[in-house]
Amino acid sequence: MAVEVAAGILASSLALLSDAAHMLTDALAIGLALTAAALAGRPARGPFTFGLPRAEILSAQANGALLFGLALLITYQGIDRLVSPQRVDGATVLVVALVGVAINLAAARVLAGEGPSSPAEGNAPAEGHAPAAGAPRRRSLNVEGALAHVISDLAAFIATALAGLLILAAGWRRADGAAALVVAAIMLWGAWNLLRRSGRVLMEGSPEGVDPRQLGEAMAAYPGVVEVHDLHVWELTTNFPALSAHVVVAAGGDCHAIRAELDQLLAARFHITHTTLQVEHEHSGLLSIDDAPRTRGAP
Structure with missing residues (x-):
């Protein structure tokens, strides 16, 4: 030099x-x-x-x-x-x-x-x-x-x-x-x-080549899944994608089995293995707040 x-x-x-x-x-x-x-x-x-x-x-x-x-x-x-x-x-x-x-x-x-x-x-x-x-x-x-x-x-x-x-x-x-x-x-x-x-x-944008909408649709279309929300996908560093999401499963569905199957889907199709999935059952049978009995004397 x-x-x-x-x-x-x-x-x-x-x-x-x-x-x-x-x-x-x-x-x-x-x-x-x-x-x-x-x-x-x-x-x-x-x-x-x-x-x-x-x-x-x-x-x-x-x-x-x-x-x-x-x-x-x-x-x-x-x-x-x-x-x-x-x-x-x-x-x-x-x-x-x-x-x-x-x-x-x-x-x-x-x-x-x-x-x-x-x-x-x-x-x-x-x-x-x-x-x-x-x-x-x-x-x-x-x-x-x-x-x-x-x-x-x-x-x-x-x-x-x-x-x-x-x-x-x-x-x-x-x-x-x-x-x-x-x-x-x-x-x-x-x-x-x-x-x-x-x-x-x-800025925690989605990894190149991964479409968050397509990914969410693939998860929501999986058998037993009712809804997917709060979906986030990003990269911790190069070649290390991560994902977190809330998954609603049909009443009576096996949450643990579906979570494991979604992990396999994400790894095989989108090459994402670092996942955090919060899985819960659908609560369609519960009363909503509007339908709940009101306490007497309440204003």
Whole structure:
């Protein structure tokens, strides 16, 4: 990174300096990601009854914010370079950028090989509630945050290499600013996706791919179930959906059996195994308040 800063200053290249700044945020992001992963793996204790699985989500938010802020800064500087182009050493830019491409290709391959997250990797807050077998899994947002940084770094170096080639071959000095703007656009897209997805978890939105209405209808249509209300479905962290609901069972129905069968339905069809179902019988045979006898002398 220090070599790239020196090369950027010597070549007067905004693209190289932007790459160096981006690599600095990458280093900070990786350190934050490692810290968050360690916190997420700690057992539940004290007031944190779920443990600290959302430390990874907070880390993803921080990574997204870093990408977003840096992209805005690069956009400003890139526009300035387009308006007032400066002399840039295209050969230096091209060589340094190609080295960066090779390094980031290797880093991206390592992170992509991490694969989907699993409870064994610290994403399950409690034992006995692992995601259902066959459930589609996504990478931890923490890992995706680091991968987003590396991919945007890779894109930055590719754009910078093309800019160096254009400057060297055609003398087009504005290519440096144009490359910086391309990098900024890619970074903004990655930051938006990361902030949107981690924000969905923090705001306890339903997991991606799960329609709460469809889920509720499937539960209500189950034999013996009269009504489902107070239905809530959310994610504790990546790949760890949770659900709570009140289920009304027909009079004479077996509440315990129906609850167990609903658990199986939710696991098999919606891949939700962390459930809290309050099951009760229908009380259609009881008097309502309006029908109850009134106490004499009451106003």
